[in-house]
Amino acid sequence: MLSEETKFHNPWLTLVEREYKLADGRKTQWHIIQRPDAVCVFCLTKKGKVVAIRHYRAGIDRIITDLPTGRIDKGETPLQAAKRELKEETGFKARKFIELGSYASNPSATTTTFHAFLALEGTRSHAQDLDESEEIEVKELTLKQLMQKIESKEFFDATRIVAVFLALRKLGKLKIRL
Amino acid sequence: MFEMKIGKWKMLSEKTRFKNPWWKVVEQKFLTPNGKKIRWFIVKKPNAVCVFCLTKKGKVVAIRHYRPGADKIVWDLPTGYINKGETPLQAAKRELREETGFSAKKFIPLGAYAGNAAGDTVMLHSFLAVHGEKAHGQDLDESEEIEVHELEIAQLMGKIKSKAFIDSTRVGVVFLALEKLGLLKVR
Numbered sequence: 001m002l003s004e005e006t007k008f009h010n011p012w013l014t015l016v017e018r019e020y021k022l023a024d025g026r027k028t029q030w031h032i033i034q035r036p037d038a039v040c041v042f043c044l045t046k047k048g049k050v051v052a053i054r055h056y057r058a059g060i061d062r063i064i065t066d067l068p069t070g071r072i073d074k075g076e077t078p079l080q081a082a083k084r085e086l087k088e089e090t091g092f093k094a095r096k097f098i099e100l101g102s103y104a105s106n107p108s109a110t111t112t113t114f115h116a117f118l119a120l121e122g123t124r125s126h127a128q129d130l131d132e133s134e135e136i137e138v139k140e141l142t143l144k145q146l147m148q149k150i151e152s153k154e155f156f157d158a159t160r161i162v163a164v165f166l167a168l169r170k171l172g173k174l175k176i177r178l
Numbered sequence: 179m180f181e182m183k184i185g186k187w188k189m190l191s192e193k194t195r196f197k198n199p200w201w202k203v204v205e206q207k208f209l210t211p212n213g214k215k216i217r218w219f220i221v222k223k224p225n226a227v228c229v230f231c232l233t234k235k236g237k238v239v240a241i242r243h244y245r246p247g248a249d250k251i252v253w254d255l256p257t258g259y260i261n262k263g264e265t266p267l268q269a270a271k272r273e274l275r276e277e278t279g280f281s282a283k284k285f286i287p288l289g290a291y292a293g294n295a296a297g298d299t300v301m302l303h304s305f306l307a308v309h310g311e312k313a314h315g316q317d318l319d320e321s322e323e324i325e326v327h328e329l330e331i332a333q334l335m336g337k338i339k340s341k342a343f344i345d346s347t348r349v350g351v352v353f354l355a356l357e358k359l360g361l362l363k364v365r
Contacts (some may be wrong), residue, residue: 011247032247103346106247
């Protein structure tokens, strides 16, 4: 990297312009969007249902089915954020949280890392506690219903589809023949 | 379960805050069905394609390249923006050829999913390509420096596990492709 300049900055998003020298000596300009890292939780209830949410997503201008998700606040660990987001968005808490891994949400143009968790033995113990901008419906879906919603594109965010597959794999419900 | 009104938000205003030749950042103000006013930032980008290509020998055509956002060299699937006037299928064929030199006999759509439904407009159209073979040299864009590899599916799964293959949207495409190939079963 040869230089970096912040073009735009607010609490949600920072945009930096970088100039790079490629391996062969050419120069290239690149814009990176920095957003806070995020978590996402695949929570199974005691009855084996998945805690799903429905909300409006402004980026694609659609209401979609999703997993509980949110930004990691300053000073929080990913696990703390996962527990908090599950509780705030759905009112559920879970007995056990298992890390499913951290993946990039778009390593080309953003620095955002996305931490996925599997939560087990979830029970509804609180009311929702939503942020100003959140309007969220909570649903308990069977695994079959969830897979159908992926197929029908009602469950639509690619990063969350990964969390579903990683969770199913961890639960031993997904067999890959190699 | 809960009494919360879910509905589309009504956009009140939109201002472009940043623009480059590839995409722009807009600030939008919304009114929600519950009467709240919300400020939101969205990245407007062209839609993209991504190709899971199996060679005649059953290997996956994978690439390695530097990703400035993550500041890492990562394993990936061939991918790129859809050009103006192109269909997703045309873009998938072009990107596979340009980035890897491979062409494939058959392209099967795996569906279009949102890259980041909250903050981006991007739809990622993914394809399974079968009977791939190396037919050309690479034909790379100005900013592209790409290494091409053929991986066993087991090797690819290992790279997902070790986080050498890190882009979550691409991990999703791998699973969708394995499902389409009948190699993945959900119990």
